[in-house]
Amino acid sequence: MGVSTVADELRCLIAADTDVVQARQTGRDLAAEIGFSAGDQTVVAAAISEIARNILMYAKRGEVRFTKVLDGTRQGLIVVAEDDGPGIRDVSRAMQDGYSTSGGLGLGLPGARRLMDEFEVVSAPGQGTRITMRKWKRASA
Amino acid sequence: MEVPILKQGHYLIASIQSALSDADLSQLREALIARVGKFRARGVIVDVTALDVMDSFAVRTLRDIAHMARLRGAETVIVGIQPEVAFAMVQLGLTLKGIATALDLEEGLAFLDRQAQGRIDNRQGHGRIDRG
Amino acid sequence: MVKKDAPPPPQDGSASPESTQALLRELVAHLRQNRTQLREEWARRITRAQLLTAMTEEEIFAEATSVYDNYVEALETGTFEALQAYARNLSERIIPRGVETHEVVGIVLLLRDVLARSLFAKYHEDFNKLNRILDAYEPAANRIANTVAVGFVQERERIIRQQQEAIRELSTPVLQVRERLLILPIIGVIDPQRNRQLTEQLLRAIRTNRAKVVVIDITGVAAMDSNVANQLVQTVEASRLLGATVIVTGLSPEIAQTLVTIGVDLSEMATVGDLQGGIEEAERLLGYKVIPYAEATQQA
Numbered sequence: 001m002g003v004s005t006v007a008d009e010l011r012c013l014i015a016a017d018t019d020v021v022q023a024r025q026t027g028r029d030l031a032a033e034i035g036f037s038a039g040d041q042t043v044v045a046a047a048i049s050e051i052a053r054n055i056l057m058y059a060k061r062g063e064v065r066f067t068k069v070l071d072g073t074r075q076g077l078i079v080v081a082e083d084d085g086p087g088i089r090d091v092s093r094a095m096q097d098g099y100s101t102s103g104g105l106g107l108g109l110p111g112a113r114r115l116m117d118e119f120e121v122v123s124a125p126g127q128g129t130r131i132t133m134r135k136w137k138r139a140s141a
Numbered sequence: 142m143e144v145p146i147l148k149q150g151h152y153l154i155a156s157i158q159s160a161l162s163d164a165d166l167s168q169l170r171e172a173l174i175a176r177v178g179k180f181r182a183r184g185v186i187v188d189v190t191a192l193d194v195m196d197s198f199a200v201r202t203l204r205d206i207a208h209m210a211r212l213r214g215a216e217t218v219i220v221g222i223q224p225e226v227a228f229a230m231v232q233l234g235l236t237l238k239g240i241a242t243a244l245d246l247e248e249g250l251a252f253l254d255r256q257a258q259g260r261i262d263n264r265q266g267h268g269r270i271d272r273g
Numbered sequence: 274m275v276k277k278d279a280p281p282p283p284q285d286g287s288a289s290p291e292s293t294q295a296l297l298r299e300l301v302a303h304l305r306q307n308r309t310q311l312r313e314e315w316a317r318r319i320t321r322a323q324l325l326t327a328m329t330e331e332e333i334f335a336e337a338t339s340v341y342d343n344y345v346e347a348l349e350t351g352t353f354e355a356l357q358a359y360a361r362n363l364s365e366r367i368i369p370r371g372v373e374t375h376e377v378v379g380i381v382l383l384l385r386d387v388l389a390r391s392l393f394a395k396y397h398e399d400f401n402k403l404n405r406i407l408d409a410y411e412p413a414a415n416r417i418a419n420t421v422a423v424g425f426v427q428e429r430e431r432i433i434r435q436q437q438e439a440i441r442e443l444s445t446p447v448l449q450v451r452e453r454l455l456i457l458p459i460i461g462v463i464d465p466q467r468n469r470q471l472t473e474q475l476l477r478a479i480r481t482n483r484a485k486v487v488v489i490d491i492t493g494v495a496a497m498d499s500n501v502a503n504q505l506v507q508t509v510e511a512s513r514l515l516g517a518t519v520i521v522t523g524l525s526p527e528i529a530q531t532l533v534t535i536g537v538d539l540s541e542m543a544t545v546g547d548l549q550g551g552i553e554e555a556e557r558l559l560g561y562k563v564i565p566y567a568e569a570t571q572q573a
Contacts, residue, residue: 017163024194025160039473042194042225046233049196053163073361073427108197111233138438220516224476227514231507236514243516244483 010066014055014083023064024049027079030066034075036137044077044135047115050108051081051131059085059129069134076117076136081129088123095121144169146176151183152253153215154246157191166202174209182215184253188246190221200235207240216241216256220249296409301349303395304388312341315380315387324379327371336363340421344384348413353420360424368429377425381418388414438470447478453485454555455517458548460493468504472511479515486555487512490548492523499535502528506537518558519543522551 010030012023027048031041048064055062062083069076088094094109109131113119116133123129144165147154153176155169173185187203189195207217218241222230230236243249304311316337319325325333339359347356364377392410396403448456457475479487489508491497497505509519520543524532532539545551 021160021162028193039225039228042223043229043232045194046196046229049194050233053196053198072423073431108233111197111235114232114234115229222514224473224480224511224515227476227511228472230514231511236510242514244480244485245516248483248485248516 008067012052012064012066014052014062014064014081015060017053017056020049020052020056023052027064027066027077030068031077031135034068034077034137036077036135040135040138043115044079047112047133047135048079048081050112051079051133054108055081055083055085055129059083061085062129074136076134079116079133081131081133083130084128087125087127087129088121089125091121091123144172146172148176148180148182149250151181151257152186152250153177153180153182153184154186154188156188159191160193161199163198166199170202170206170209173206174213177210177213177215182210182213183257185210185215185217186246186249186253187217187219188221188249189219189226190223190245192226193223195222195226195230195235197233197235200230200237203237204240216253218243218249218252220245293409296406297348297351297413300392300406300410301345303391304345304348307391308341308345311387311391312337315341315384318383318387319380322379322383324376324383325372328367336367339363340380340384344417347417347420348410351413353416356417356420357424360421361428364425364428365432368425368432374422374426374429378418378422381421385414385418438466447475449478449482449484450552451556451559451561453483453559454552455479455482455484455487456490456548456552457487458490458493461495463494463497463501463504465500465504468501468508472504472508475508476511476515479512479517484517486518486520486558488520488522488548488551488555490522490551491525491528492548494523494525494528497528497531499531502531502535502537506532506535506542509542518555520545520551520554522546522548 010026012026013019014023024045028041028045031044036044052064055064062081062085065080065082067078067080069078095113096110109121112131112133116135118132118134120132121129122131144155144157144161147156153173155173157169161169173187176182177185185206187206192199203217203219207219210217219237220243222242241252243252312334316330316334319333319337320330328336340363343356343359347353367377389407389410392406393403396406446458448458450456455475455478457471459471463471475487475489478484489505491505505521509521512519522545524544524546529539529544532542543554545554
């Protein structure tokens, strides 16, 4: 059973810090539409906030795309954040997850990854960055 | 969007009403610091009940506020962090270590009162700091 | 099955009598015309094969009617979304009745056979035609069987997950024993799912009960890997963000070691040996003083 898209893609341009708020609000609204728990809506919004802010900080400009998805009985949200910025030199290092509680520093990638179910980074110096993340709705009682 | 800041006795209370952009948060920080100095405030309460997401920038800003307030002799308490927000924060690895947190405005005020009392007791030689 | 050479399919996609579409249409017409007897034949076969024993004959017949109609419609339209939705809906109804996977697969295959047999009966004089009809029918029929079976299995899995979640919810109660004091006794194995649920429940309870102190007792937890230990630390930190002080009790030497290994500063985490001690410490923090009954009555 292949992955099939339920709805069309929604795009948010990221060029100013108010766009970060817009992007995470959009993500939260979509998560709510899918039926994510309040906790998971917040988690999705937080991950989007981190990633969108990264775009702003490092690439100055980019976009975040949202797609609702249905895979068998699983419903989920795919978020793709893309920019043409300087790219990440050492992706694996940026993704290092040291469970650090110092928090708030660096790229926020490991944190965002911990929040989402699936997380993929494609990036190279001079070639921009594309981050794809997915979260699935949990079966609830 | 400006955040309303109220003065209650020796305390300043900033109530965040809705989602704030990075610029709004920076503006709040500047406004609070200015007022702490101006009114010689002894305590600052930032009510984040309405914040549906606390990301790294928000946490950095709150830390800055607490740090700068302390330099000017005021204790800061963050109140109203929602359960879902707290959950997302710890998963992201964001903490407010070293900054007081309380459930709501009432608890925040009680905390500041105890702090103030502790300082008075200290000055009067009682030497007992209430952990609260 | 011996096949004679079938005429090549039309290159220009025109609706010649030989095209798959046309054959399917003929097939669908046949199935609709003979709906009543085919459906009955199928219901008979289901009973003979001793399937769907959890249901009464009337129920079987009613469901058989729906399945039959959906089946024929899928053949006609070539789309399977409606069938998929129906399959899940049907599964949702019959799973609580105790119907099992092999029964659902069984009845769909029986329907496929009943319909195939009727095709044999109708076209047995024109072997060529029979072949072409079957060529059109088989892939569609198999896809239908697949769709229904998979739909059933997915629904079953969803229900199982739901039940597991409910059990987890029941087995991690947050207790309020004093005003502003919550106790969370954790017993048994903690997996990440349960941990997450536990944390969410606790945080909600802190807010609802306006708790100032939480005692998390892990006496009943045998072992903890570093992932779960991390999550425990996160639970403690999240509780602090809501203004609650957390005391962890029942820390075994092994778990203490795990926590140290992952870099937790145990001097930062308030720990007390056992639950009783933890509650007393909590009461102290809350400003309660437990005085002996005699003294209390004297003071009154």
